Amino acid sequence: MGERRYTEQEEALEIKSLRRIIAAYANYQDAAERDVKRYERSFKMLPPAHKELLFHLGLKYQRLRWCISMNAAFIMNMLEDEEDYIAGCSHPVDNNLGTSQGIGVSCNSDKDAITTIYSEDKDRTASSSVENVTPHHCPSSLFKLNVPPIDVDKVRCIVRNIVRDWAEEGQKERDECYKPILEELNRLFPSRNKQRPPSCLVPGAGLGRLALEISSLGFVSQGNEFSYYMLICSSFILNHTQEANEWTIYPWIHSNCNSLSDSDQLRAVKFPDIHPSSAGITEGFSMCAGDFVEVYSEESQDSAWDAVVTCFFLDTAHNIVEYIEIISKVLKDGGVWINLGPLLYHFADSYGPDDDMSIELSLEDVKKVAYHYGFVMEVENMIETTYTANMRSMMQNRYHAVFWTMRKNTSHSKVQKRQ
Numbered sequence: 001m002g003e004r005r006y007t008e009q010e011e012a013l014e015i016k017s018l019r020r021i022i023a024a025y026a027n028y029q030d031a032a033e034r035d036v037k038r039y040e041r042s043f044k045m046l047p048p049a050h051k052e053l054l055f056h057l058g059l060k061y062q063r064l065r066w067c068i069s070m071n072a073a074f075i076m077n078m079l080e081d082e083e084d085y086i087a088g089c090s091h092p093v094d095n096n097l098g099t100s101q102g103i104g105v106s107c108n109s110d111k112d113a114i115t116t117i118y119s120e121d122k123d124r125t126a127s128s129s130v131e132n133v134t135p136h137h138c139p140s141s142l143f144k145l146n147v148p149p150i151d152v153d154k155v156r157c158i159v160r161n162i163v164r165d166w167a168e169e170g171q172k173e174r175d176e177c178y179k180p181i182l183e184e185l186n187r188l189f190p191s192r193n194k195q196r197p198p199s200c201l202v203p204g205a206g207l208g209r210l211a212l213e214i215s216s217l218g219f220v221s222q223g224n225e226f227s228y229y230m231l232i233c234s235s236f237i238l239n240h241t242q243e244a245n246e247w248t249i250y251p252w253i254h255s256n257c258n259s260l261s262d263s264d265q266l267r268a269v270k271f272p273d274i275h276p277s278s279a280g281i282t283e284g285f286s287m288c289a290g291d292f293v294e295v296y297s298e299e300s301q302d303s304a305w306d307a308v309v310t311c312f313f314l315d316t317a318h319n320i321v322e323y324i325e326i327i328s329k330v331l332k333d334g335g336v337w338i339n340l341g342p343l344l345y346h347f348a349d350s351y352g353p354d355d356d357m358s359i360e361l362s363l364e365d366v367k368k369v370a371y372h373y374g375f376v377m378e379v380e381n382m383i384e385t386t387y388t389a390n391m392r393s394m395m396q397n398r399y400h401a402v403f404w405t406m407r408k409n410t411s412h413s414k415v416q417k418r419q
């Protein structure tokens with residue numbers, strides 16, 4: 001198969017997208033400082049008696065600033081250590097995530113299937129405010145830009161994802177989401193051969209914890225992820241962690257709502273709860289950067305995997321039918337698809353000028369589509385869980401998420417029969 005060639009325009013788009021993301025990370029502190037200034041302005045508007053009553057808030061704002069600076073210090077460390085990775089990202093032919101700490105976190109699938117790194121579609125629409133970013137990827141050249149609020153939000157979202165995947169505080173969520181998947185994999189592949197371990201693909205791998213756990217369970221595991229926000233952070237945690245609980249962040253400082261106390265809001269969270277390099281990973285563990293549809297539509301991926309695990313991923317599709325079709329295609333006959341998540345279609349509310357495509361199916365229809373592509377349901381139930389929730393908040397969004405195991409049985413596929 002010929003190597004996929006990328007046009008100059010595609011490469012330029014990639015570089016622009018990456019710069020926008022680095023700018024968002026690099027301007028984290030500024031954006032957060034603007035919030036604190038806003039709190040202070042409101043405080044100043046109080047009548048003197050109220051100010052006196054809430055005198056302690058002045059100190060809280062100073063503490064907030066300190067927490068922000070600690071978060072920013074972590075982000076700067078990450079950007080500095082990930083410079084090689086970031087440089088690789090801007091050259092689509094070389095997307096090795098680095099192996100500095102002994103974990104081979106690189107994309108080891110077919111070369112032409114992985115040569116381009118895509119970020120979320122929305123990430124790629126650089127706003128005019130960041131268009132003047134200099135060509136150099138060095139974070140210092142990206143300071144003091146007026147980062148769009150949506151990008152500021154994405155950085156804060158990554159901070160919450162760190163808790164979900166890599167902090168002790170995220171253990172409850174991981175037990176709800178990742179544990180049933182790991183138990184199911186363990187049940188379905190009871191005698192894993194160390195010489196020829198089964199393979200498992202994890203599309204939409206986020207910060208990589210589930211893919212790592214699957215690797216530690218004895219699978220050749222590959223996480224696939226297309227957001228640079230996620231990739232830069234997961235690469236840093238996986239490759240550059242020296243010891244457990246090396247880093248401290250303050251993930252909950254960005255919202256004053258629903259806190260039981262200021263100390264809850266300002267609490268420190270240490271991570272990673274484990275040292276990834278010491279997690280007993282199986283050789284061949286990799287993170288593949290790229291759009292799931294682009295990368296795994298490649299012929300080289302046909303019938304390549306024993307298992308596919310999707311966790312909070314299916315509803316990220318523009319076209320969920322296409323996702324299911326590809327999952328079926330990449331699985332070997334008899335391979336299993338384990339899925340957990342809601343159907344909160346990511347593009348359901350997009351009202352941008354691009355008028356993004358968004359196919360929003362009920363669970364019933366999703367299953368119909370899966371059966372069409374040769375899947376047979378083996379296990380199905382519902383799981384109550386949260387996603388990046390602040391466990392100490394007065395507001396907890398809970399999902400009644402579907403969990404299933406389906407097996408690919410080519411003889412059941414309507415697609416095959418018609419051919």
Ligand SMILES: C[S@@+](CC[C@H](N)C(=O)[O-])C[C@H]1O[C@@H](n2cnc3c(N)ncnc32)[C@H](O)[C@@H]1O
Pocket residue numbers: 120164177203204205206207224225226227230290291292293311312313316317
């Ligand atoms: C809701 S998050 C779930 C992350 C992780 N599986 C978890 O449970 O924490 C969905 C992830 O899928 C990624 N994603 C969305 N569309 C993708 C695509 N087409 N290809 C690869 N990754 C994608 C997003 O960047 C995001 O990290």
